[in-house]
Amino acid sequence: MTAAPPPAKRILVVEDDAFTRETLTTLLAIEGFTVTGAANGQEALDQLRAGAAPDLILLDLMMPVKDGWQFRREQAEDPALASIPVVVVSAACDVGRKAASIGAAGFLQKPVEPRVLLAAVRGHTS
Secondary structure, three states: OOOOOOOOOEEEEEOOOHHHHHHHHHHHHHOOOEEEEEOOHHHHHHHHHHOOOOOEEEEOOOOOOOOHHHHHHHHHHOOOOOOOOEEEEEOOOOHHHHHHHOOOOEEEEOOOOHHHHHHHHHHHHO
């Protein structure tokens, strides 16, 4: 009898641009991750509070309704969500400094090359 493969790592992509969100979600799904998407920080918080926690959150900063800074503040204040690592994925200037200011585990500058995205996700979920 062969051992069952480990369960797929779960990723939450929080991105307001539908094309970018779908592209990231599809790429990660093709690579074997279980991926869900949220169009803004409030939608992401609602999903997180309603279901199983992902292994990693990919977070855009500039979004309507609730931006990445507001999302991260609420996430950090919620004991059930605070330990989920966040990688900021943004086109913002000085994204590294901005990611560090919200306690993100890492950052990726848009546009993100697929190999760079996959390496970062694997690095934060292994």
